[in-house]
């Protein structure tokens with residue numbers, strides 16, 4: 622793990638330093654930012670393999686920072702570290718693109734175990750790059766072809782992009798805002814129904830005539846792609 626670099630964004634100086642020491646002793650390279658803005662600057666400055674974010678931060682909070690990170694990088698694992706533990710807080714974190722949620726106070730060994738899970742997953746994703754899979758659906762990123770079971774599915778470019786984002790982030794709740802930015806590249810009117818229209822197209826092509834539905838709605842929060850309901 623010596624080549625793995627972790628960014629910690631945490632304004633409680635003592636906690637940040639303890640965490641830095643423990644992670645360094647576990648073999649990681651560690652950078653620490655004390656507020657959301659410098660966290661964002663560090664993130665754009667260097668390549669990180671994983672990011673640990675506090676939620677309550679000066680200048681830019683962890684939810685916002687996570688959202689900004691996701692605009693640029695959909696893949697780097699983000700673990701939110703916080704004392705805010707209501708289901709609403711968690712959903713907000715996941716909606717902004719966080720991968721995991723660890724409640725303070727936490728046991729370092731548990732955090733370390735989760736870090737290892739994410740880094741292993743990233744490594745495996747790299748090996749199988751070129752193909753994205755969920756259930757019996759397979760996407761070939763190079764040729765932009767999609768097959769479900771033994772049925773070839775014809776998608777428009779936009780539909781393909783939307784599906785690729787869903788499958789890349791499978792089992793994760795994605796906000797409308799996140800999906801619209803990723804697929805259309807700029808902010809639509811918040812009440813536009815373009816996303817719903819495209820999700821409807823995708824469902825008709827992907828999920829109709831299939832026992833396992835892959836595209837799900839979480840009312841009030843967004844959408845996710847999964848073999849099961851989250």
Ligand code: CA
Pocket residue numbers: 631632633675676677678
């Ligand atoms: Ca804090």
